[in-house]
Amino acid sequence: MSLLSFEDVRKSYGDTVALRGVSFEVRPAEVFGLLGPNGAGKTTLIRILMDILRPDGGAIRLFGEARRREHLDRVGYLPEERGLYTKQPVLEVMTYFGALKGLARGDARRRAKEWLERMGLAETAKWRVERLSKGMSQKVQIATTLLSDPEICVLDEPRAGLDPVNARLVDDLIRERRERGRTTILSTHQMSQVETLCDRVALIDHGRLMVYGAVQEVRERYSLPEVRVHAAAPPPLVRGVEEVIGESDGSWRLRLTGERVPADVLTDLVAGGARVERFEKVLTPMEDIFVRVVREGAA
């Protein structure tokens, strides 16, 4: 079942085509990675979703219906180009944005206080925003986005400007949202975050959808038939193994011919006298897939 779907969405700025008929869907309670190089069309797509821009063609469905303005009260958005009212007190700004998302003013204020407490920023409630450090400001903005507990939340580079401790805090917030059945669309260039957090991804390049699917499935699709073996001695060249390559960490990468499944290869290795400590299928990192897709697209 889809919570959000883009159907053949197109958008141009004058002669520049930003989106060339993009279609994909986002499901409930998942972390969805929206990937792509700079200028690929991600921000345009998000702005179209948030009704900041109007598409030239195509449709967007939200919560099972054609998107209406009212639906957006249930969608949070943390843009990449973000800021706050620098001269206003932190609590006032958070309350204001909460009220704009449809919360009653008192409720928005109460939630803002709770979020500040949770983010370890309770003492900043009455500070002017301009007094916050970059990291603090970033956390306030994330808290403001999550204040109304939106069913769908679009986070564009949420870890930017955060130290590892606070970056982990953000990751935990995203995981917690998933556990509570909330959906998060994560736009990021940090592929390690995609691998650890995202359930499914869509990779856009030059306004086209290039890759779409579950992270594991995508990695498998773009991986070579290889397995990694940790063993005391070099493994023997058994049937189905084309080449054995030594790795710097003391392991061996076995390139398979594809005629046998990895489990059969493992059986033969053990039978051939190899003392296997660890055996795993080699999956191509998302970063490599990203680079490969973008380069192929450019070519």
Next chain:
Amino acid sequence: MRVHRIRTVAVFEFLAAVKTKGYLITTFGMPVFLALYGGVLSIPRWIESRRAQETSVYGVVDPSAVLGLASDVEGSAVEIPDVVREALSTPGQGAEIGRQLARWNDVVFRPFESEDAARAAVRPGTIKGYFVLPEDYRATGRVILVSGERTLGASEARAALSKLLLDQLLAGSVPDDLAARIREPIAKTERFTLDKSGELRKGGVAAIVLKFAVPLVLMVLLLISILMSAGTLVQATAIEKENKVVEVLLSSAPSDEILLGKLLGLGAAGALQITIWFSMVGAAALAFTASLVAFGVDAPWLGMATAVLVYPLAYLFYGSLMLGTGSIGSHQREANQWGMIWSFLLVVPIFFFETLLRDPHGAIGHVLTWIPPFTPIAVVFRTTIDSEGIAAWEIVGALALLVGATWVAIRFAARLFRVGILLTGARPKLRQIWRQARLS
């Protein structure tokens, strides 16, 4: 449009504006500054008036025996113009007349037997100078004035002596009523103006001058109010753009709701500021109103009522357009430059001021009334200067036109705002912006 969302934006913008130091300083500091400035300007006048109130003693050596003074006599010479006297008396400023007369009455004439005796009194400063009325005074009218080195002019003393001499020369020579007319040929002038309908209306030149001054002042106040409020609006949005808040804002509410909320919130802040200013000068305004009545000027009630209706519409019309185009600017300065285009349109009727003054309901007046950007100033000017020359349907029609134009302006500005507010870096061509605005 959702009202509660507009109200949320308006309340936030209003509170954000009125809590700034700049707003508080401008609102409460401006009248204080003007009062201080006025105080500083009035100090020299006050010192001068204090000096003038010191009694000036002049000697009189009178061989002609025209005055025949036996002891000190106070002199008086000044006549306050009746129109000023009337105007000042009506709002209770009679005391001021007394003060002014006292200032001139503070000349005292002291008889001296000889010039030597008078000179002896000048040297130590006992008297400021002395007049000699020679024996042939009646025939020649020649008077000699000898004053100390520090005495300049002595105009008030000469005027007072002249009055004293006139009284003495007339006494017993002509009947009293004739003497009174010789002293004051025009004791009181009752002025009337013949209006277009052939009716006589009380009031003279001053009334005519003030009748034109009142609409001018009202028009200037309207202009300043609209430009100041709209300027604040453009500036606040430019800062918002620089702070990169707009994308979050636009994702929370549609551009027309944000635009309207901003217009209402900051417009209310501007209106509050103007109200405070007017309240602070309320007492002075009351005195001024009484003077106007004394001068025979009818308060332009219809014009003022029209101005009250026109102000919010004109503000919304110009504010939305300035905000829409200002949003294209990448920073405050550029945003203000865009806003200037509309400011220029607003003041266009001023260029026709002379024509409108001469013939408020002529062709120019009619044309300007029905062109929405010029409607606010034109209709307020016409109703203020001559409320009887403009038909009720014309006022209602012009206001209806302004309502419609304001609605179109807000819709247009919202589209421009939606596109412009997200623009960063190099600005695309206007044609492209317009195309995007149409599509958005």
